[in-house]
Amino acid sequence: MARKQKTIKEIFTNGLVVQNPVFVQFLGICPTLAVTKSVESALGMGAGVVFVLVLSNLAISLIRNFVPREVRIPIYIVIIASLVTVLEMFMKAFVPDLATSLGTFLSLIVVNCLILGRAEAFASKNGPLKSAADGLGMAIGFTGGIVLIAFFRELLGAGTVTLWGDIAIELIPADYQVGILVQAAGAFLVFGVIVAQINKFRLGRAERNEVI
Amino acid sequence: MEYIAIAFGAIFVNNVILNQFYGLCPFLGVSTKKSSALSMGMAVTFVITFSTMIAFAIYNFVLVPYEITYLSTIVFILVIASFVQLVEMFIKRFSSSLYSALGVYLPLITTNCAVLGVAIDVTVNSQKIFDTTTPTFWMVTIYALGISLGYALIIFLFSAIREEMDAYPIKRNWEGIPIALITAFIMAMIFYGFGGIV
Numbered sequence: 312m313a314r315k316q317k318t319i320k321e322i323f324t325n326g327l328v329v330q331n332p333v334f335v336q337f338l339g340i341c342p343t344l345a346v347t348k349s350v351e352s353a354l355g356m357g358a359g360v361v362f363v364l365v366l367s368n369l370a371i372s373l374i375r376n377f378v379p380r381e382v383r384i385p386i387y388i389v390i391i392a393s394l395v396t397v398l399e400m401f402m403k404a405f406v407p408d409l410a411t412s413l414g415t416f417l418s419l420i421v422v423n424c425l426i427l428g429r430a431e432a433f434a435s436k437n438g439p440l441k442s443a444a445d446g447l448g449m450a451i452g453f454t455g456g457i458v459l460i461a462f463f464r465e466l467l468g469a470g471t472v473t474l475w476g477d478i479a480i481e482l483i484p485a486d487y488q489v490g491i492l493v494q495a496a497g498a499f500l501v502f503g504v505i506v507a508q509i510n511k512f513r514l515g516r517a518e519r520n521e522v523i
Numbered sequence: 524m525e526y527i528a529i530a531f532g533a534i535f536v537n538n539v540i541l542n543q544f545y546g547l548c549p550f551l552g553v554s555t556k557k558s559s560a561l562s563m564g565m566a567v568t569f570v571i572t573f574s575t576m577i578a579f580a581i582y583n584f585v586l587v588p589y590e591i592t593y594l595s596t597i598v599f600i601l602v603i604a605s606f607v608q609l610v611e612m613f614i615k616r617f618s619s620s621l622y623s624a625l626g627v628y629l630p631l632i633t634t635n636c637a638v639l640g641v642a643i644d645v646t647v648n649s650q651k652i653f654d655t656t657t658p659t660f661w662m663v664t665i666y667a668l669g670i671s672l673g674y675a676l677i678i679f680l681f682s683a684i685r686e687e688m689d690a691y692p693i694k695r696n697w698e699g700i701p702i703a704l705i706t707a708f709i710m711a712m713i714f715y716g717f718g719g720i721v
Contacts, residue, residue, distance in 0.1 A: 337700060340551065341636045345544040385604060388633075392597040400593060414651075415643050418596045422636045424548050495542045496711035503704030510696035 319444045326448030332425050333456025334509050339425040342416050343457050344498035351473040353461035355409040357454025359402070359417065361447065363394045364426050368446030370394075371434040378435075387430045388421070395421045425453060464501050468492030526665050529653075533669025535717035539637050540677045541710060546637035550678055551703055553628070560682035564675025566628045570610065571638050571674070574603045575667035578642035579660065592647065599642045604633045641670050681710065 317325075332338045339360075346356040370390050378386055399417055402410040410417060420426065429449055434442040466472055468490060470483035491497045539545040546567070553563045578599050586592045611629045615622045632638060644652050645663045653662060684706055693702055 337551065338548075340547040341544050344547065385601075388600055388604060389597065392600050396593065396596050399596065415640050415648060418643050418647075419545075419636045419640055421596055421600050422634045422639050424634055427634060491712070494715075495544070496708050496715065498544070499704045499708035499711060503701045503708065506704065507697045507701035510698075510701065514696055 317441075319441060322441055323444045323448035326445055326450075327452045327455070330449075331452045331456060332449055333453055333460075334506055336425075336428075338428055339423040339453065340502075342419065342423060343460065344495075344502060345416050346413055347457055347461035347464050347498060347501075348493055349412075349465050349469075349473045350458060350461045351475060352409065352412045353457040354454070354474075355402075355406070356413060356416065357450070357457060359398050359413075359420060360423070360425070360453050361450040362398055363391065363420055364429060364450040364453075365443055365446040366394050367391050367426055368429055368434040368442040369439055371430045372437060372439040372442035375435050383435065384427075384431075387427060391426055391430070392421045425449065460498070460501055460505060463505070464492050464497060468494075468497060526661065529662060529665050530669040531720070533666050534673040534676065535714060536720075537670075538673045538677060538714055539640075539670050540674060541707065541714050543640070545640040546635045546674060549628075549631055549635055550681070550707075551700060553631075554678055554682040554703075555685055557679065557682045557686055559628075560678045561675075563628045563631075564678050566632060567635065567637065567678075568668070568671040568675050570603075570607060570629075570632050571641055571671035572664065572667050574606045574638055575642050575645060576660075576664055577602055577606060579645055579663045582646040595643065595647055596639075599639055603638050603642070607633050637670070637674060641667055677710070681706065684710075 326332070330336055333343055342356055342360075346352045367387075367390055371387055374386075395418060398420070399410070402413075402417065429446060433445045437445070462472065466482060468488060470481060470485065470488045472480045472482065474480075489497075492501060537543060540547065540550050549563060549567075554560050581598060581602060582592070582595060586595055586598065607629055645658065645666060649658050650656055652658075652666065658666075681703075685703060688702065688706070697705075
C-alpha cells in the first residue's frame with residue numbers, strides 16, 4: 312500500500328490542507344455551521360475536537376489488532392463517547408461559559424462524522440504515532456476551517472472579533488453590519504461562498520497543471 | 524392547544540436543519556433524488572420519535588434517580604445504536620420491500636446528529652426547549668415527532684429543488700455543495716417568516 316510509505320509530516324499536512332475536513336471532505340458540517348457565530352466558540356469547539364480526535368485515534372490504533380471486525384463500530388463509539396464525556400465534565404468545570412455557548416454541540420462531538428471517519432479510515436489500519444499525527448492534522452485543519460468561517464460571520468455580522476471572554480475588537484460600526492450573517496441562515500451563505508472560492512482556486516490550479 | 528404550539532414550533536420555527544443545524548451530512552448527501560430523500564425522511568422520523576421516547580424514559584427512571592446523569596451521552600448513543608440495529612433486523616425479517624427502501628439509510632442514522640441532539644435537548648437541556656425542567660412524556664413525544672416531520676419536510680423540498688436545478692448550467696466552482704448551501708440559505712430565510720406566528 313502506497314499510503315504506508317508516507318512520513319509523519321506528510322500525514323499531518325494531509326489533514327491540515329490537502330484533505331481539509333471542512334472545505335474538501337465536508338465532514339462534520341453540523342458543528343461547522345452551528346458554532347461559528349463567534350470566533351471564541353469556534354476556537355473552543357476546535358480545541359474540543361483536537362482533544363477527542365487525537366486521543367480517540369491513538370486509543371483505537373492501539374487496540375486495532377484485538378478488536379473483531381464485526382463489533383468494531385460500537386467499540387469505537389464507546390471510546391469516543393467516553394472521551395467526549397471527559398471533555399464535557401472538564402469544560403463545565405473550568406470554562407462554564409464556553410460550555411453553555413456550545414450547548415448540545417459539545418455532546419454532539421460523539422456523532423461528528425470526522426471522528427468516526429478517521430477512526431475507520433486511518434486509525435484502524437495504522438500505528439499509534441501515525442494515527443495521532445493524522446488526528447492532530449485533521450483536527451487542526453477542522454479548527455482552522457471553522458475559525459475562518461466564524462471570522463467572516465462575526466466580523467461582517469456583528470462587527471467584532473471575540474478572541475476570549477471580553478477581549479473583543481470592535482471593527483465595524485452598527486450601521487454597516489449585516490445582521491443576517493450571525494443568524495442561523497447566514498451560516499449557509501458564508502460557508503457556501505467560501506467553498507465556491509476555494510473550488511475556483513483548486514480548479515484553476517488543476518487546469519494550469521494540465522497545460523504544463 | 525399547548526401540544527399544537529409545540530408541534531408547530533418544532534416543525535417550522537425551530538426546524539432542525541435550517542435553524543439548529545442538526546443532521547446536515549445526510550441533508551447534503553442524500554438529497555440529490557426525491558425518492559431517496561423521502562425514504563431517508565421516513566426512516567429518520569421513525570427512529571427519532573421512538574429513540575427519543577426511550578431516551579426520555581431511561582433518563583427519568585434510571586439516570587436521574589441514581590444521580591448518574593453525567594453518563595447520559597454514552598447511554599443515549601448506545602440506546603440509539605442498538606435501537607437502529609434492532610429496527611434494521613426487524614424490517615429485514617418482516618418486510619423485504621420496506622427493507623429495500625430504507626435499509627441503506629438505517630446505518631447512517633446512528634451518526635445523524637439530529638437523533639442524539641433531540642434526545643439530549645429534551646432531557647438534559649429541557650429548560651431551553653420547554654421552559655420547564657420536567658416536561659411530560661407527551662410533550663416530549665410530540666416535540667420529537669414534530670422535529671422529525673420538519674426534517675422529512677425540508678429534506679424532501681430541498682431534494683425537489685436540487686432535482687430541478689440539475690437542468691440548468693451552473694459555474695463549475697459553484698456546482699454541488701456550494702450551490703446547495705446557497706439554496707439552503709434562501710430556504711432558511713423563508714422559514715424565518717414562521718417565527719412571527721408562534
